[in-house]
Amino acid sequence: MSITSLRSAGAAAAALCALALPALADPLPSWNDTAAEAAIIAFVERVTDPASGDYVPEADRIAVFDNDGTLWAEQPAYFQLLFALDVLKSRAEADPSILSSDVLKAAAAGDMAGMMAGGEAGLLEILDISHSGVSPEEFMATARDWLSTATHPGTGMPFTAMTYQPMLELLRYLRDEGFATYIVSGGGIDFIRSFAEEAYGIPPWQVVGSEGNTSYSAEGGTPLITKDGGVTFIDDKEGKPVGIMRHIGQRPIFAAGNSDGDFQMLEWTTAGEGPRFGMIVHHTDGAREFAYDRESSIGRLDRGLDEAEARGWLVVDMAQDWSRVWAGGE
Amino acid sequence: MSITSLRSAGAAAAALCALALPALADPLPSWNDTAAEAAIIAFVERVTDPASGDYVPEADRIAVFDNDGTLWAEQPAYFQLLFALDVLKSRAEADPSILSSDVLKAAAAGDMAGMMAGGEAGLLEILDISHSGVSPEEFMATARDWLSTATHPGTGMPFTAMTYQPMLELLRYLRDEGFATYIVSGGGIDFIRSFAEEAYGIPPWQVVGSEGNTSYSAEGGTPLITKDGGVTFIDDKEGKPVGIMRHIGQRPIFAAGNSDGDFQMLEWTTAGEGPRFGMIVHHTDGAREFAYDRESSIGRLDRGLDEAEARGWLVVDMAQDWSRVWAGGE
Numbered sequence: 001m002s003i004t005s006l007r008s009a010g011a012a013a014a015a016l017c018a019l020a021l022p023a024l025a026d027p028l029p030s031w032n033d034t035a036a037e038a039a040i041i042a043f044v045e046r047v048t049d050p051a052s053g054d055y056v057p058e059a060d061r062i063a064v065f066d067n068d069g070t071l072w073a074e075q076p077a078y079f080q081l082l083f084a085l086d087v088l089k090s091r092a093e094a095d096p097s098i099l100s101s102d103v104l105k106a107a108a109a110g111d112m113a114g115m116m117a118g119g120e121a122g123l124l125e126i127l128d129i130s131h132s133g134v135s136p137e138e139f140m141a142t143a144r145d146w147l148s149t150a151t152h153p154g155t156g157m158p159f160t161a162m163t164y165q166p167m168l169e170l171l172r173y174l175r176d177e178g179f180a181t182y183i184v185s186g187g188g189i190d191f192i193r194s195f196a197e198e199a200y201g202i203p204p205w206q207v208v209g210s211e212g213n214t215s216y217s218a219e220g221g222t223p224l225i226t227k228d229g230g231v232t233f234i235d236d237k238e239g240k241p242v243g244i245m246r247h248i249g250q251r252p253i254f255a256a257g258n259s260d261g262d263f264q265m266l267e268w269t270t271a272g273e274g275p276r277f278g279m280i281v282h283h284t285d286g287a288r289e290f291a292y293d294r295e296s297s298i299g300r301l302d303r304g305l306d307e308a309e310a311r312g313w314l315v316v317d318m319a320q321d322w323s324r325v326w327a328g329g330e
Numbered sequence: 331m332s333i334t335s336l337r338s339a340g341a342a343a344a345a346l347c348a349l350a351l352p353a354l355a356d357p358l359p360s361w362n363d364t365a366a367e368a369a370i371i372a373f374v375e376r377v378t379d380p381a382s383g384d385y386v387p388e389a390d391r392i393a394v395f396d397n398d399g400t401l402w403a404e405q406p407a408y409f410q411l412l413f414a415l416d417v418l419k420s421r422a423e424a425d426p427s428i429l430s431s432d433v434l435k436a437a438a439a440g441d442m443a444g445m446m447a448g449g450e451a452g453l454l455e456i457l458d459i460s461h462s463g464v465s466p467e468e469f470m471a472t473a474r475d476w477l478s479t480a481t482h483p484g485t486g487m488p489f490t491a492m493t494y495q496p497m498l499e500l501l502r503y504l505r506d507e508g509f510a511t512y513i514v515s516g517g518g519i520d521f522i523r524s525f526a527e528e529a530y531g532i533p534p535w536q537v538v539g540s541e542g543n544t545s546y547s548a549e550g551g552t553p554l555i556t557k558d559g560g561v562t563f564i565d566d567k568e569g570k571p572v573g574i575m576r577h578i579g580q581r582p583i584f585a586a587g588n589s590d591g592d593f594q595m596l597e598w599t600t601a602g603e604g605p606r607f608g609m610i611v612h613h614t615d616g617a618r619e620f621a622y623d624r625e626s627s628i629g630r631l632d633r634g635l636d637e638a639e640a641r642g643w644l645v646v647d648m649a650q651d652w653s654r655v656w657a658g659g660e
Binding site for chain 2: 059136180189190193203204205207211214215216217218222223225232238239241242245246247248249250264267268271
């Protein structure tokens with residue numbers, strides 16, 4: 001090959017590369033042109049620029065996201081609880097004897113007050129009966145079926161349409177910039193895995209969540225893993241850093257949440273050395289979504305609001321910072 | 331750019347590609363030209379050829395490997411136990427009062443019989459005292475220090491030199507063919523993470539292992555995760571499919587082990603639909619490595635040998651199938 005043709009090859013490669021890169025395209029089109037968007041982009045540019053003193057190698061670009069209230073909505077109740085109630089009702093129709101307690105009877109009858117009277121133990125009872133006795137694969141198939149037909153009681157939208165378009169763009173932007181994006185949720189790991197890949201582009205092994213007992217048996221000739229009920233790990237509050245260390249084995253450099261259940265995850269992430277980013281989604285938009293913070297029983301955000309500024313965490317104001325809310329609508 | 335220069339560019343690119351691809355190179359040079367090597371390559375070619383009826387998309391190409399006795403040696407004792415004993419001795423020199431039981435005293439004195447008299451509970455006591463009271467990061471740094479200086483009592487080699495060269499080639503080959511390679515070990519997750527990336531090219535989040543209690547605290551202002559001791563999850567036998575499902579969330583298509591502790595992992599992996607591969611490393615080479623199977627207290631392989639043929643699992647005969655054993659020597 002001649003020097004001339006090698007030069008031509010170089011020129012052709014450069015031309016092709018230029019065509020492939022949509023220079024100046026906005027990576028976050030559903031974010032308004034506010035300080036929040038600018039802070040995110042400035043951070044990503046700092047840690048991905050090899051010439052920057054804050055450059056972070058790809059292997060260390062780990063970003064963690066809470067799910068409920070951060071990637072999709074969580075009002076008027078966690079969607080997983082709505083799922084559990086529907087499963088309970090449908091099982092009870094086939095076999096009313098499973099309603100063996102007042103809490104379960106109230107739940108199956110749609111009596112929310114009677115259901116809440118059982119407190120946390122009552123909720124765990126409902127989750128248990130709807131989440132056990134099947135393999136994780138069967139459970140995920142059931143959850144997928146439900147998500148494909150059930151609709152939100154307030155908006156009438158499918159639940160996966162109530163993921164936040166700006167957050168989907170943020171996940172994609174970070175991955176395009178060499179980040180690994182994980183979900184770290186107080187919700188059940190199998191429930192989230194049932195839709196995370198399709199909804200967020202996050203595969204099962206990048207989901208960290210609360211976990212129940214499972215067991216393995218090959219009795220009868222067919223090896224089976226079964227969800228046995230109970231809770232072995234609660235991935236919330238202090239549990240989030242613990243779950244991250246167990247599953248990922250490394251401290252993230254970017255963490256996003258929306259409630260005080262995410263406080264420790266943000267605290268631990270941003271206490272590491274080098275460039276770190278903590279972000280809180282603040283539910284300020286009662287018109288397009290739901291407005292709640294310090295007084296909410298679901299997704300309460302109180303300490304996080306008090307301390308975000310001093311800790312250097314970005315508080316995203318949904319009403320101000322997002323031009324669009326739902327992935328499934330305008 | 332002219333058509334001519336575009337053609338030149340194409341030719342140059344083709345020439346560069348031809349240079350970059352070592353066509354017909356043996357992906358497993360330390361495997362002899364036996365049926366074992368042929369079976370592995372035939373499987374990989376079947377599942378990666380889009381024209382094959384057994385084609386498996388990249389996202390589903392998950393391969394799991396036991397560690398002790400499968401990726402590195404495990405005789406005369408698990409290397410993690412040798413590490414624990416060294417840590418115990420060095421801590422006891424600084425503070426003899428930590429030797430609070432007969433088992434710990436025997437262990438620190440190198441009295442193996444006295445140490446084994448404590449049974450499994452005694453071994454857990456030794457692991458506990460040497461594996462707790464520090465953060466996972468500190469623990470991993472200690473393990474790395476030890477691995478960089480300690481040597482094997484029999485061979486005099488550093489422990490990471492006693493990884494198996496044929497298995498390193500297999501890991502690399504699978505990754506080159508789009509597989510994700512995980513370790514699924516009965517050993518402690520943090521101990522394995524301390525060297526898996528350097529030794530095997532396997533990052534922390536692709537290590538599944540036994541787990542102890544950890545807790546998070548930010549008291550005193552600095553957020554810390556601490557290894558509290560105890561065992562919360564044993565990733566052995568029936569625990570291996572459970573650990574895989576928890577960490578990976580998906581059934582692998584390829585599993586490799588060497589002892590009956592891996593039986594359920596192979597059983598569950600190969601019971602899935604579509605193409606599956608189960609592989610047992612059989613320690614037949616007393617001259618170059620160690621020869622043991624049905625009667626060994628460490629890495630006992632009995633049921634696996636009985637059932638491998640009927641289950642279609644490949645039994646690798648180290649003496650026959652490997653031209654080289656150690657990564658760190660000939």
